[in-house]
Amino acid sequence: MTILSYFRCVRKRGRTMVPFVMLFYVAVILMFVQYNFYEVWNTSVASPIRDGHGQDAREIVFFISVCKGEADNRQGGKIASDIDRQLRQTAVLLKSAAALSSSVLRFKVVTDSEDLFHQITNLTSSWPADYQKRILMDYHKVWYPAERKDMRSMFRVCSTERLFIPEMFSDLDAGIYVDTDMLFLRPPEQLWEEFQKFNDVQLAALAPCLFHYDTNRNKLPYYGKTGLNAGVMLLNITRMKSFPEGGWMPALIKVFDRIKKKMKLADQDIINVLFSKYPELMYELGCEWNYRIFQCSKGTNKCPDAATNGISLLHGNALAFVSGEEMKIQAVFEAWERHVMGSSVSTLLTTLQQDLESVSTKHLPSKCARIRRRGGAWEAFTEGGRSVWDTAGSPPRRSVKGASITL
Numbered sequence: 001m002t003i004l005s006y007f008r009c010v011r012k013r014g015r016t017m018v019p020f021v022m023l024f025y026v027a028v029i030l031m032f033v034q035y036n037f038y039e040v041w042n043t044s045v046a047s048p049i050r051d052g053h054g055q056d057a058r059e060i061v062f063f064i065s066v067c068k069g070e071a072d073n074r075q076g077g078k079i080a081s082d083i084d085r086q087l088r089q090t091a092v093l094l095k096s097a098a099a100l101s102s103s104v105l106r107f108k109v110v111t112d113s114e115d116l117f118h119q120i121t122n123l124t125s126s127w128p129a130d131y132q133k134r135i136l137m138d139y140h141k142v143w144y145p146a147e148r149k150d151m152r153s154m155f156r157v158c159s160t161e162r163l164f165i166p167e168m169f170s171d172l173d174a175g176i177y178v179d180t181d182m183l184f185l186r187p188p189e190q191l192w193e194e195f196q197k198f199n200d201v202q203l204a205a206l207a208p209c210l211f212h213y214d215t216n217r218n219k220l221p222y223y224g225k226t227g228l229n230a231g232v233m234l235l236n237i238t239r240m241k242s243f244p245e246g247g248w249m250p251a252l253i254k255v256f257d258r259i260k261k262k263m264k265l266a267d268q269d270i271i272n273v274l275f276s277k278y279p280e281l282m283y284e285l286g287c288e289w290n291y292r293i294f295q296c297s298k299g300t301n302k303c304p305d306a307a308t309n310g311i312s313l314l315h316g317n318a319l320a321f322v323s324g325e326e327m328k329i330q331a332v333f334e335a336w337e338r339h340v341m342g343s344s345v346s347t348l349l350t351t352l353q354q355d356l357e358s359v360s361t362k363h364l365p366s367k368c369a370r371i372r373r374r375g376g377a378w379e380a381f382t383e384g385g386r387s388v389w390d391t392a393g394s395p396p397r398r399s400v401k402g403a404s405i406t407l
């Protein structure tokens, strides 16, 4: 309206040049806005590295999915607190990864909410610039196969997105999916190095489930002795394109149609059925790369490697980081949550050891505390830290594109 009346007013006065000058300015402003909009949405949001060598820096690629779910517009209550928990957990995941890493870590965030994505990128805003630079984040909208509406409605939003990563990111060679309720106790580079242990045909790596599949709650075929847990998945996307039965997507849709009535753990069940048929394509990760409450809450430590080498990646599933019921695990989460980025990680390790000890001395709720200290599980929480945390967290090291990552 104002522009039109301006035109009329100008024409009345007979000066025809002025509107064109003004239009020129409007166009410049629009171009500026559009350019910035493009910058925000189509490049990495959190402090992208823009120096001359930025493009050559070797990145470790992670996929995470965080969703608000159906009840997007509801206020307060259970859903809001669930989002708060997801954000707290994501903050700790990012912190532990960046603090122990000397590489550039790219997080591909699959989400149903742009707003949530901005909240996630903002989680690193208070970090020192040197640490912020190590985390790049990209926004990706949740995706389901268009012709398969039933898959979308059957699955819980987001948790099943992990199945579609090879399809969504078919231009990438490889990446690692992690649940957001995980935290690193070893540098993420060491997890990426597991790719190099694959033989010529292995195309994915998951850690054993050690619970559920070998019980009578499960009625489905599963991989190996105890099935696989889908909380962390190393995916060689290049190789997954030539998955038997026409590729990964056709194979998983076929399994979905066959077992949808018997599924209990949706995406994880599908993965287990697929790899029970093709076990030779799976590289089994050590249980220390996906240590969960069930591995210490049953009276023994079910993951012997964690007792000797320490836990590498701790998985707080079943709300173990926040429920107040398993304080050994929660203490690790809370120590990371309190950790101020940039301060010494060896101090964090000392604090953590004290916190874990006081779970026992103060008799805080914990089944994992019942395991004997020597060679037991609770020392395992800090064992990984002993050897590596002192040297971790040096500035990102650049290496030639395609070269392997070294610490």
Ligand SMILES: *[C@@H]1O[C@H](CO)[C@@H](O)[C@H](O)[C@H]1NC(C)=O
Binding pocket: 118, 119, 122, 123, 125, 126
């Ligand atoms: C971003 O994070 C800071 C704390 O680091 C907080 O004060 C601010 O409210 C956050 N902004 C948004 C939009 O979430």
Ligand SMILES: *[C@@H]1O[C@H](CO)[C@@H](O)[C@H](O)[C@H]1NC(C)=O
Binding pocket: 173, 174, 195, 196, 236, 237, 238, 239
């Ligand atoms: C994935 O597999 C391809 C084809 O075998 C290989 O060239 C590539 O190096 C592998 N990627 C990783 C990260 O191991």
